Amino acid sequence: MTPSTVAPHPLDEISLGLIVQIRERLLKAQAVGTKVYRLESGDPNFSVPPHVLEAVNKAGAAGKTHYIPNSGIPELRKALAEKVVRKNGIAGVTDEDIFLTNGAMHALYVTFGALLSPGDEVILPDPMWTEVGENIRLAGGVTVGVPLRADRDFEYDPAEIEAAITPRTVAIFLNTPQNPTGAVLSEQTLREIAEIAKRHDLWLVSDEAYEDVIYAPHKHFSIGSLVPDYAEKVVSIFSFSKSYAMSGLRTGYIVARSPILHDRIPKLLRCTINGVNSLAQWAALAAVTGDQSQLAQMVSEYIVRRDALISALSTIEGVRPFTPRGAFYVWAELDPAIYARLGVADANELSDKLAAIGIGSAPGSAFGQTCDDAIRFAYSCATPMVKEGAEALKHALSNPDVLHGRTPA
Secondary structure, X not given: OOHHHOOOOHHHHOOOOHHHHHHHHHHHHHHOOOOOEOOOOOOOOOOOOHHHHHHHHHHHHOOOOOOOOOOOOHHHHHHHHHHHHHOOOOOOOOHHHEEEEOHHHHHHHHHHHHHOOOOOEEEEEEOOOHHHHHXXXXXXXXXXXXXXXXXXXXXXXXXXXXXXXXXOEEEEEEEOOOOOOOOOOOHHHHHHHHHHHHHHOOEEEEEOOOOOOEOOOOOOOOHHHHOHHHHHHEEEEEEOOOOOOOXXXXXXXXXXXXXXXXXXXXXHHHHHOOOOOHHHHHHHHHHHHOOOHHHHHHHHHHHHHHHHHHHHHOOOOOEEEEOOOEOOEEEEEEOOHHHXXXXXXXXXXXXXXXXXXXXXXXXXXXXXXXXXXXXXXXXXXXXXXXXXXXXXXXXXXXXXXXXOOOOOO
């Protein structure tokens, strides 16, 4: 069979990920000694808490390196059920409702694989983290974007969600705090979305990976805590990557109350990973049951980084940064006039030119269909890098010669 006659494959419609491509480019430059500012990727630079590493060593020394229960070790499932009830306010959750996954991205893959049939529609915010849509498509689903707007502080508009519902709609997806905008959904907005789901008998899939990265006076609400009478149609997804800087340990979990999902999720877990890494699960147990003081320390440091980026971007003509209320990203809308001033065609080329001089970013087109004139900067790397990178960014976006590498950055 010649290449021209090869039948299309679902994976041919999935991107490798623009952010990943930018990251790889910067890592290659860094490897040969080029100064880079890692403002493209959301990987917390903090060290894993010492008691978590100690738990890994103890588990390894005790020989806990063999196959484990498919849905997670009992000790961790029990601890997470208690956490979800106590901290997230989701009443009635037991260890049987907890399913360990290989990070929150795997949780999305499993959730949509368990919920969707070919052609089913999922409503999601636009912009949204790219991999959400990709996992919907991998499950055979269709994404239906609801645009987020600055005049609503990038909150989902319940009326627009309801207007997007069709006979093929199966679920409403939400993410708060949100990647890429840093928006936080208010309790009122969440309640309105929940009522819409009830009226139309839709699933609610809630990605809460950034639950602990939130800035006062804003608060995080788990939508599952607001609709106890609708618990079986809510799926909540959590991660250890952001709260505990355990991104490399690839540990997340699903909270699902539905008997249908209790049957389907373990099948996908068995056929994809056959259990999350055993040592990572013991690390997660130590993280969720141990000292939590690092959470406040991390948020305090993130505020310093956030303010450095906002301060730099706010002085640049044609750039309108949104001050994030959670997560660790600055989303900036761009006046198209900035392209002519800087000698670039669009935000994609702007991001490409920034990468060429060692400054990471992600163009709005990486996150949706309605946000081409935007760009995202992450501030999860070390504080000195963020501060220095913010000044380098300000210099580059104010000077075409610097952006195009004609003078030093």
